[in-house]
Amino acid sequence: MSDIIHHSYSWLLHFQLYYPLFMACVWMIGALYYYYHWETGQSRRLQNPPQLGKSPPVSIIVPCYNEADNIEETITFLLDSVYPHYEIIAVNDGSSDDTAAILDKLCARHEKLRVIHLAENQGKSMALRMGALLSPHDYLICIDGDALLDKYAINWMMSHLLSGARVGAVTGNPRIRTRSTLLGKIQVGEFSAIIGLIKRAQRIYGRVFTVSGVVTAFRKAALHQAGYWSLHTVTDDIDISWRMQINHWDIRFEPNALCWILMPETFRGLWRQRVRWAQGGMEALMEHGREMFAWRKRRMWGVCIEYVFSVFWAYGMALVIAIWCLQQIIPVPQWLQVPTLIPGWKGVILGTTCLLQFAVSMLIDSHYERNLGKYYYWMIWYPIAYWVLSVLTTVVAIPKALYYRKRKRGTWESPDRGLRP
Amino acid sequence: MKRIVINRPELQSPLQRVTTRGITLVFWVIWIYLWLPLISLVAWWVGIQLFREHMLDNDGYQALFSDMHQYALTIAFIAVVLIGWARYNLLRFRDKGNRKASKHVDPADQAQYFKIEAQQLCQWQTAKRLVIHHDKQGDITGVEETIRTEAREDPPRAGSAE
Numbered sequence: 001m002s003d004i005i006h007h008s009y010s011w012l013l014h015f016q017l018y019y020p021l022f023m024a025c026v027w028m029i030g031a032l033y034y035y036y037h038w039e040t041g042q043s044r045r046l047q048n049p050p051q052l053g054k055s056p057p058v059s060i061i062v063p064c065y066n067e068a069d070n071i072e073e074t075i076t077f078l079l080d081s082v083y084p085h086y087e088i089i090a091v092n093d094g095s096s097d098d099t100a101a102i103l104d105k106l107c108a109r110h111e112k113l114r115v116i117h118l119a120e121n122q123g124k125s126m127a128l129r130m131g132a133l134l135s136p137h138d139y140l141i142c143i144d145g146d147a148l149l150d151k152y153a154i155n156w157m158m159s160h161l162l163s164g165a166r167v168g169a170v171t172g173n174p175r176i177r178t179r180s181t182l183l184g185k186i187q188v189g190e191f192s193a194i195i196g197l198i199k200r201a202q203r204i205y206g207r208v209f210t211v212s213g214v215v216t217a218f219r220k221a222a223l224h225q226a227g228y229w230s231l232h233t234v235t236d237d238i239d240i241s242w243r244m245q246i247n248h249w250d251i252r253f254e255p256n257a258l259c260w261i262l263m264p265e266t267f268r269g270l271w272r273q274r275v276r277w278a279q280g281g282m283e284a285l286m287e288h289g290r291e292m293f294a295w296r297k298r299r300m301w302g303v304c305i306e307y308v309f310s311v312f313w314a315y316g317m318a319l320v321i322a323i324w325c326l327q328q329i330i331p332v333p334q335w336l337q338v339p340t341l342i343p344g345w346k347g348v349i350l351g352t353t354c355l356l357q358f359a360v361s362m363l364i365d366s367h368y369e370r371n372l373g374k375y376y377y378w379m380i381w382y383p384i385a386y387w388v389l390s391v392l393t394t395v396v397a398i399p400k401a402l403y404y405r406k407r408k409r410g411t412w413e414s415p416d417r418g419l420r421p
Numbered sequence: 422m423k424r425i426v427i428n429r430p431e432l433q434s435p436l437q438r439v440t441t442r443g444i445t446l447v448f449w450v451i452w453i454y455l456w457l458p459l460i461s462l463v464a465w466w467v468g469i470q471l472f473r474e475h476m477l478d479n480d481g482y483q484a485l486f487s488d489m490h491q492y493a494l495t496i497a498f499i500a501v502v503l504i505g506w507a508r509y510n511l512l513r514f515r516d517k518g519n520r521k522a523s524k525h526v527d528p529a530d531q532a533q534y535f536k537i538e539a540q541q542l543c544q545w546q547t548a549k550r551l552v553i554h555h556d557k558q559g560d561i562t563g564v565e566e567t568i569r570t571e572a573r574e575d576p577p578r579a580g581s582a583e
Binding site for chain 1: 423425426427428429430432433436437439441443444445448452454455456457458459485488489492496497498500502504506510524525528530531534535542545546548549550552553554555559
């Protein structure tokens with residue numbers, strides 16, 4: 001029995017090192033293959049979206065909660081879109097600031113804008129549901145009330161929805177606007193090196209873990225079949241992604257569909273956001289985990305296994321760090337001792353792999369944003385920040401997900417939106 | 422129009438700047454820790470005797486070569502599986518829409534799902550401005566279709582969250 005425990009512990013120590021190393025390789029190889037297969041070629045320039053044979057009308061749904069500082073700019077960008085047939089539905093979710101008044105003013109001024117006021121705050125999922133319900137069109141683009149959509153983005157996303165009958169959603173490419181602080185700069189790297197790379201690699205598995213809640217196009221038929229956004233989850237985007245894909249709808253990633261977003265630039269803001277993301281992942285797994293055992297759902301196995309391993313890794317890492325700290329204070333049995341947190345040559349290889357991952361992501365991302373190379377300097381901090389933050393937020397969020405499951409409706413939290421002039 | 426990217430470090434308070442610089446320094450130190458063997462290697466080069474002792478006499482290089490060999494094999498395996506899977510799917514689903522998408526969602530189906538009248542829904546779907554009321558369960562309890570006039574009615578204010 002003790003042998004089994006010793007071997008399991010030894011295996012755990014190896015897993016803690018090899019998981020981030022080989023996942024980085026999986027992401028790099030998957031993303032590079034995706035890039036060279038789908039993203040290269042002169043015709044894929046941002047300002048040169050594919051010619052669409054037809055342009056069916058689209059509803060852009062903008063859920064807003066206390067967006068008085070941002071909503072006018074968001075709507076102004078939307079009105080600049082080059083797509084020929086679209087309307088904007090702004091859903092004011094019982095804001096307590098001047099959002100309602102600003103929207104009413106804009107509504108009177110712009111023919112394309114419709115406004116829905118929810119009498120009481122109901123949460124983002126409800127705002128999106130109401131937008132989808134009151135849209136007369138078959139295609140929806142959902143963006144956050146503080147995000148700026150590139151004028152070609154709708155064309156790029158619609159090209160997927162019109163070209164494949166199985167495509168239920170297209171997730172865009174969020175770009176960070178707030179880059180004043182160290183956290184802002186780290187997140188610029190994160191969105192390229194991690195999120196962009198992972199989305200591409202997951203498209204190679206066949207299924208994505210989540211769409212970007214900040215910018216996604218949906219086919220209404222797919223949403224209706226999946227049951228729209230859940231009212232009982234803290235992250236609407238993860239849940240709807242899983243339900244659509246479980247119902248055999250494809251989700252695609254369109255890197256040319258740029259959407260400029262505000263992100264937290266304080267530790268508190270970042271912490272709250274990441275705990276919410278981690279909690280949302282576990283909620284999706286608890287909600288749909290059982291269905292995954294069916295053979296017909298096998299295409300979800302890749303993202304499912306990846307997620308389970310990431311949670312296991314986070315808890316394992318917390319345990320290893322705790323034991324390492326403990327052994328500095330009191331004697332622990334020989335077999336339990338952690339020799340070192342980052343062992344010798346393996347540490348060199350791990351560190352080099354991370355830098356290589358950044359280089360690959362920069363290479364791919366330079367296609368969509370120029371002068372991104374200057375952020376490489378800042379990205380060196382990212383592995384530490386990302387992995388440590390992942391461990392802490394996962395450890396905190398999983399019990400929250402288990403405890404709060406379906407106890408209350410998800411409502412808005414006004415996020416930290418970075419430093420603004 | 423404002424510049425899209427907001428890069429204004431001077432907007433931070435002095436405390437924030439000092440804090441982030443401090444954290445940056447900590448990150449640097451941790452990162453350099455990863456390269457300790459390489460740094461040691463450079464140091465050993467300076468003292469050839471120590472280098473020889475560690476790398477050659479004690480077979481220190483073997484650990485590196487052994488690791489590199491295993492990594493290369495594992496990475497090759499990952500590449501073959503991933504790219505093989507991608508190629509397989511491309512071939513399998515080439516020119517195949519495995520099913521027809523239902524192109525249109527009937528407002529009657531939507532109305533049934535959201536427990537409202539289909540006729541009303543069709544009307545609301547073309548309204549310029551609406552105010553919607555919900556109950557505690559999230560069901561729609563009332564919809565006011567309001568037409569904007571010069572004397573605009575007061576916008577709704579936030580009520581209590583769930």
